[in-house]
Amino acid sequence: MKRGLLSVLCLLSLLVFAGCREPAAPPAPSPGASAGVSQAARAVGGWEAVVAAAQKEGRVAVYGSSIVPAQRDALITAFKQRYGMDIEFTTGGSAEIAERLSRETRAGLNIADVGMFGPSTITTSIKPLGTLELLEPLLLLPEVTDGSKWRGGKIPYYDQGKQVISLIGFVSPSVTINTELVRPGEIGSYYDLLAPKWKGQIVLNDPTTGGGGGTWFGVMVRYVMGMERGVAFMRDLARQEPIMSRDHRQMIEWVAKAKYPVAIGINQEAANAFTAIGAPVSQPRLKEPFHVAFGSTNVITFQKVSHLNARTLFVNWILSQEGASIVSRTYGAPSRRTDVSMEGIDPAFVPTPQDILLDENYYKGQTEDQKLAGQVFASLLRK
Secondary structure, eight states, X not given: OHHXXXXXXXXXXXXXXXXXXOOOOOXXXXXXXXXXXXXXXXXXXXXXXXXXHHHHHOEEEEEEESOOHHHHHHHHHHHHXXXXXXXXXXXXXXXXXXXXXXXXXXXXXXXXXXXXXXXHHIIIXXXXXXXXXXXXXXXXXXXXXXXXXXXXXXXXXXXXXXOOEESBOEEEOOEEEETTTSOTTSOOSGGGGXXXXXXXXXXXXXXXXXXXXXXXXXXXXXXXXXXXXXXXXXXXXXXXOXXXXXXXXXXXXXXXXXXXXXXXXXXXXXXXXXXXXXXXXEOOOOSSOOEEEOTTOEEEEBSSOSOHHXXXXXXXXXXXXXXXXXXXXXXXXOBSBTTSOOTTOOGGGSOOTTSEEOXXXXXXXXXXXXXXXXXXXXXXXXX
């Protein structure tokens, strides 16, 4: 009897003790296991807590295409000075880095925290992987979420799904010339490139891949000239025997060193790097309308990352006035932010109402454009 009573008393004591204990804290998310902002950090102290948690992670991994050394180095230095953290850049050609992301996704590796790519690469190569994260929940800084700080009065999402934000917007001249080999006004229209003197003298960024050449081809045949007239022009251009290249740096060096007088489809970062050092290169405004380009500085992030708080910190910083100013200055193109200085930016790059503003739907059709380009330039691609 006493033993039974003692057992009951012990059981009641255990139940009371268990009821008085604080509930167990939810397990902390493991690296790469969560797609959103670190909820634990936000709940405790908001932005300051995210910064502190990011600094413990120590670094952020950024994948990018066509990021020139001046831009990369400036971002690394400023981010280090501001937060004491490292940016680990992995850069290369658009197709190369997109393929790397694809391989890592298939292998279950979550190495990249943030991406900075051109819209065609994002739309045709990265979005189909199904790994992009919504950006809107990650935006914490008031200067980032304030629509009045952005041109057009709202955050410049490139896509309807709000997974991509464009940092810059500029008219893309597409044609780059050596000013010592091409007289002023000698090339005032794309049709001037069909003159006999330019045969074998043009270098063309491969229009069958994502990048400047592919975008230029698609804009010409779908918007500027129309399909029938545009394809006829491209066939005439193919008979000019342009030299194909996928290396933007090589292309601008060829023009700057007078190996070729004309190039088509060089990305703006590469051209600006040579303009800044006084190379004899220029991008004339032609009579045909240009398209508004967003460069390779469109910001994305991924559902699974290794540095959860660091990626949130970096996304907010790169979209802030400080980060966006560095991108605009080193790219040499107008920022989408209204509070970033235009000093040193060529006014010719500022979009006008006549220029063609491309959207995600355009880039979704690029695969077909690239196939068509492959047919038009087939004989040159086999060389």
